[in-house]
Amino acid sequence: MPLALLALAVSAFGIGTTEFVMMGLLPNVAGDLDTSVPTAGYLVSAYAIGVVVGAPLLTALGSRIPRKRMLVLLMALFTVGNLASALAPNFGLLIAGRVLAGLPHGAFFGVGAVVASRLVSEDRRARAVATMFLGLTIANIVGVPVATLLGQNLGWRATFLVVSAIGVVAMAALARLVPQVSHEQHGGLRQELGALRDRQVILGLLTAVFGFAGVFAVYSYLASMMTEVTGFGESTVTLVLALFGIGMTLGALVAGPLTDRALRPTLYGSLAALAVTLVAFDFTVHVKWAALVSVVVLGAVGFMTTTPLQMLVMNKAQHAPTLASASNHSAFNLANAGGAWLGGVAIAAGWGWTSPTLVGAVLAVIGLAIALIAGRTDRAPAGGSRVVASSESMPQMSEVR
Structure with a gap:
């Protein structure tokens, strides 16, 4: 397995963790920011809105950017979004942070799937894409439960700080392990x-x-x-x-x-x-x-x-x-x-x-x-x-x- 697929899977792990962990943290967020749990549920929708809007928008804006650089930039935006969520002083800014964290989600998986499929021989491309997606599935087994437990014991802000750290690690792995695609070929x-x-x-x-x-x-x-x-x-x-x-x-x-x-x-x-x-x-x-x-x-x-x-x-x-x-x-x-x-x-x-x-x-x-x-x-x-x-x-x- 090319090591670049590992970098993509680590990135997917971070994305999957932040996408699903909010469902388990709603009571904690609601209590801390003095709002109701149903209202806090808008944080789940905010992330989804970011994904739906960001996938075509960021992909279009980055159509001329080499794919490796695009992956690193998208993960940087993801990290900033989670850091903004961790530091949000009120509910409105937390909503904004969740939208920001969701914006690169679809674009990352879109670009990442294309890159993953071209790291291997033609008869193994679906397996390469599925390997990247494994990071997303493992996040539901390990990342989400651990992050939820962390948020319940140390506060929900700690969860997003940890996810931000995962984003930094993913950026470093992408920069080091993912091969280049020349700009002229886009x-x-x-x-x-x-x-x-x-x-x-x-x-x-x-x-x-x-x-x-x-x-x-x-x-x-x-x-x-x-x-x-x-x-x-x-x-x-x-x-x-x-x-x-x-x-x-x-x-x-x-x-x-x-x-x-x-x-x-x-x-x-x-x-x-x-x-x-x-x-x-x-x-x-x-x-x-x-x-x-x-x-x-x-x-x-x-x-x-x-x-x-x-x-x-x-x-x-x-x-x-x-x-x-x-x-x-x-x-x-x-x-x-x-x-x-x-x-x-x-x-x-x-x-x-x-x-x-x-x-x-x-x-x-x-x-x-x-x-x-x-x-x-x-x-x-x-x-x-x-x-x-x-x-x-x-x-x-x-x-x-």
């Missing part, structure tokens, strides 16, 4: 925007919005389901979320090799498995051991969709993949927000705590339908995760000395 903003008009890229983004929304329709209310329906105590919620993270990691490990072998079948299979798992979860959530198994499976099949979707948009935007790759993360965050909202609507309508599972299943089926339509109308070969048309079109990378 396609420019016009070419990147043109790639977004490709019908297959649009369908891929729509698949991400609907398919992955099925995951967050349930994940957003997983803690409540475990306590209100399954009968676990609140102290068990951290374990449940860690199991979900373990499932995500397993999904990433499996998705890489499968996507390298057959991209679209992997996408179809993961979306279909997600729909089936969500329907089954409506029944298994009532039995403790079955609920825990289902949480792991849900994390696995849910995250198995991310690698083929990432490779698909990079494949179809082959000569200018960076903006499309980053926009895919905007799509994932729209899925997060939309899935959580629809799941909440179902609960508020009186359909019960388990109703988000069926809402999620419907969303997964819609995502699968879009993916099948895209596959049927695609005239290009879809068997592999090819990102570029030929070796001549692939930027040449030189190792840092």
